Amino acid sequence: MVKRVLVLLALLGLAVGARYNLGTPISEELVAQYDLRPAVLPDGRGLPPGEGKVEEGERIYAEKCASCHGARGEGYPFNRLVAEPFPITKDTEPAEFAIGNYWQYATTLYDYIRRAMPFGAAGTLTNEEVYHLVAFLLYMNGIIDAHEPINQKTLPQVKMPARELLELDPETKRRFPWLTLP
Amino acid sequence: MDRRKFFRLLGAGGLFGLLKAKAQTLPWDEDTFAPMKTLGAPLSEYGQRSPFEEGVVRYISPNLRTRHSGADFAPLEKLEGVITPNGLHFERHHGGVPQVDPAKYRLVIHGMVERPLVFTLEDLKRFPSVTRTYFIECAGNGQNGYRNPPDPQLTATRSRGLASNASWTGVPLALLLKEAGVKPEAKWLIPEGMDAAAYTRSLPLEKAMEDVLVAYAQNGEALRPEQGYPVRLVVPGWEGSIQVKWLRRILVTDLPAMAKDETSEYTDVMADGKVWAFTWIMDPESIITYPSGLQQIKPGFHEIRGLAWSGYGRITKVEISFDEGKTWRQATLEPPVERYAFVRFKMPWHWDGKEVVLWSRAWDEKGNTQPTREEFFKKWGRNNRYHYNAIQAWRILPDGRVVNGDRPLGQQAFGPMGGCGGEVFDG
Structure with missing residues (x-):
């Protein structure tokens, strides 16, 4: 009888909580080593220490970004980074979608530059350099003043004009009623 | 003519002339028999398609500014059935196709x-596996539909070829x-x-627990590098861009x-x-692949063929109209009709040689169907x-040429060059 109950419990365990014991547990330290380009969340999690300054960003931009995005972010051969109007309207052509008029979260800028820029040399910028570039690009788009420091605390607080246009797809809302946009 | 004269004529090549005239009317020539006269190719370790099929390739737009970030199109009108061959599955990547050594490959799951x-x-391969046929479609599929006036040179490939369909094998992400x-x-x-873009997206946990696959095989063999070798996400019914390739971390x-x-x-x-x-x-979505843009047909019998699919589940019916939506006839769906997968639709048809416009529209199990262009732009900018999914029209001209039959929407031109497929927009 006891044996039968034990077998039953074992089977139940397999059906409900079963694990296959495949994969190797790793420490948070090892995870941090593996996490080469951490995701930056809209609340600022994932942002490293450091601070960005507009004038430093201008120098780095000229050296590492301008050849693709234009001397002042006007674009060509690749995407525009600065464009009117702020924010976009339904009549704005997608070629004019840029950071200041279309991106809805300032944290995305840090995440993306550290993750994927410069194109073809991703991962070569230091955390500090990324902060400088973020500060310069926010300044060029008229989002911050020249002397506003950009860091872990301030960046998630920066409001982007296009955020007010952003809504959740109604079908997504219907399927995931708990889901809200940050 | 007397008999002697007749034989002299033959001697002077008359018979040869007669035979030659006859040979020209034969429905084959000597080359038809050529493969029977010599040994064919020997066994080979990895089969290649016929050299005569080398023209069946993905379409890469000449407008792309780089081939390291962009998309190319599956040649839909040159394929049959529903499975997209691995070498022709559409591509979209953001930092080139990485070469990953499977022995060095790692996937880390961390956080909460x-x-x-x-x-x-x-x-990953030791876990219980699942094999399912799913379409993957770029959110930008149909991007040429945003162009006004419509592009007269449009093909089925350039209309809807940022979608493909394959049998995927992997471990459920839930496990x-x-x-x-x-x-x-x-x-x-x-x-x-693990590409140069370290591409990321956000996926709700609920969907992952439902049906997302961590896939390592595509149509029975390992994923192709451009499809994420050795491991990618397959997120049934959802836009392709969330189905992260070369998956290294969750x-x-x-x-x-709120990634870029x-x-x-x-x-x-x-x-x-x-x-x-x-x-x-x-x-x-649905697209008639035959007859379709830039093809040419003759009067007489044709089987209209096309593909349909929906991210809401199973396709329940596909209808074809020959009078721009006034009346509709139901096409045959070729089984099996699976959820989140391409289905092949067909309709026998006799073309009388008169100009006609063909439309197709798909219906899914949730009752959704495709809008006309006019209806589409009432909702979308x-x-x-x-996410362009309006009905694609094909116009058959009296000489049998097939051209884009979409109607212009007013005088305003829109849809500048560029975009992930290089076809429209600057993206």
Whole structure:
């Protein structure tokens, strides 16, 4: 009888909580080593220490970004980074979608530059350099003043004009009623 | 003519002339028999298609500014059945196709989990496996439909070829998440690729627990590099851009990342000027692949053929109209009709040689169907870049040439060059 109950419990365990014991547990330290380009969340999690300054960003931009995005972010051969109007309207052509008029979260800028820029040399910028570039690009788009420091605390607080246009797809809302946009 | 004269004539090559005249009317020539006269090719370790088929290739737009970030199109009108051959599956990547050594491959699941885990490819293959046929469609599929006036040179490939369909084998992501033990506060997954773009997106945990696959095989063989070798996500019915390739890491967390490719791209500008985020589910689509743009047909019998699919589930019917939507006839669906997969539709048809416009529209199990162009633009913005699923029209001209039959929408030209497929827009 006891044996039968034990077998039953074992089977139940397999059906409900079963694990296959495949994969190797790793420490948070090892995870941090593996996490080469951490995701930056809209609340600022994932942002490293450091601070960005507009004038430093201008120098780095000229050296590492301008050849693709234009001397002042006007674009060509690749995407525009600065464009009117702020924010976009339904009549704005997608070629004019840029950071200041279309991106809805300032944290995305840090995440993306550290993750994927410069194109073809991703991962070569230091955390500090990324902060400088973020500060310069926010300044060029008229989002911050020249002397506003950009860091872990301030960046998630920066409001982007296009955020007010952003809504959740109604079908997504219907399927995931708990889901809200940050 | 007397008999002697007749034989002299023959001697002077008359018979040869007669035979030659006859040979020209034969429905074959000597080359038809050529393969029977010599030994064919020997066994080979990896089969290649016939050299005569080398023209069946993906379409790469000449307008792309780089081939390291962009998309190319599956040649839909040159394929039969529903499975896209691996070498012709459409591509979209953001930093080139990485070459990954499967022995060095690792997948890490971390964040809001009881046990952060690292998996090798061998670990993943030891889990119980699932094989399912699913379409993958770029959110930008149909992008040429945004062009006004419509492009007269449009083909089925350039209309809807940013979609493909394959049999995917992998481990359900739910099994890996259970293995790591997801904490109750977790709501989101941030999968990351090991390409130069370290591409990330945000995926709600619920969908992952439902049907997302961590896939390592495509139509029976290992994934092709451009499809994420050795491991990618397959997210049934959802836009291709969330189905992260070269999957290296999944962060389990309580917020979406609002990554670049779910904010500055893959967001939709609607007709009222609002911008929609997380437009994940792909609306129903259909495309007549025969007869279709730039093909030429003769009067007489034809089987109209096409493909249909929907991110809402199963296709329930496909209808074809010969009078721009006034009346509709139901096409035959070729079984099996699977959820989130291409289905082949067919209709026997006799073309009488008169000019005619063909439309097709798909219906899915949730009752969704495709809008006309006019209806589509009442909801979606004219400067939007994604999710175009309006009915594609093909016009058969009296000489049998097939051209784009879409109607212009007013005088205003829109849809500048560029875009992920290089066809429209600057993206």
